[in-house]
Amino acid sequence: MSANSKIEWTETTWNPVTGCTKISTGCKNCYAERMAKRLQAAGVEKYRNGFEATLHPNELERPLRWRKPRMIFVCSMSDLFHDDVPDDFIRSVFEVMQQASLHTFQVLTKRAERMADLLTRPDWPLPPNVWVGVTAENQAMADRRIPHLLRIHRASVRFISAEPLLGPIDLDRACCTFDQYAVGIDWVIVGGESGPGARPMQPEWVRDIRDQCQAAGVPFFFKQWGGTNKKKTGRLLDGRTWDEMPG
Secondary structure, three states: OOOOOOOOOHHHHHHHEOOOOOOHHOOOOHHHHHHHHHHHHHHHHHOOOOOOOEEEHHHOOOOHHHOOOOOOEEEEOOOOOOOOHHHHHHHHHHHHHHOOOOOOOEEOOHHHHHHHHOOOOOOOOOOOOOOEEEEEOHHHOOOOOHHHHHHOOOOOEEEEEOOOOOOOOOOOOOOOOOHHHHHHOOOOEOOOOOOOOOOOOOOOHHHHHHHHHHHHOOEEEEEEEEEHHHHOOOOOOOEEOEOOOOO
16 A cells, blocks of 8 residues: 555654653554664764654644645654644644545554543544554553553544554453454554564464454554564565455
8 A cells, every 4th residue: 555655554654743752562662762862873863862752833734735635644754643743733643634525544552441531522523534542462452552542433444553563462351352343443453563672473373363253343454573674574474465454
């Protein structure tokens, strides 16, 4: 799917916020932190603060200038629901996404509770072209974050990104069965960690999540095996790619 983004499940990234703070084990080898520090060292003005959470109001209207419909990953270099991002700024991001109705926006967070608290407000703009998701790198984070995702009843697509996958995940565990999830979970992404210090991902963890998705009729996307050389390890699972998408 990727066009000018190297992320396999999207086409374009949009970063009205950059920088973040580590909050769980999945953050240990954050690719965005490494990239932000490189860009800061190169003198890129947008990354003058390195990986400190920074708002970029001048970036808000960028999607409105893109005339060709595209899939857009929001805040690939941050977390839109970081504590240092004011509610009003987050609302402005959603208002732009509402205006840019020809695009599809993918919003992914580790701060699931704050996302759910905001997006369940009856006056909060949540148009059908906005997909919302949570990262769940292991069972503990799945149990903590997925129930908050399921609170967002108005979302047209709710998804889980199990990347980097650091342990097995039984999707039955987060308060209800995965058969019940299938009513409200529309997509699952799985991927291994890549880059320096990458932690290993076991094939049985991936296959088990895929099998759970297949049994529940939920689209499954396998991004990569990861490791220190992700091009070498590739993204084939049992002899094929898995690029299933919602809709």
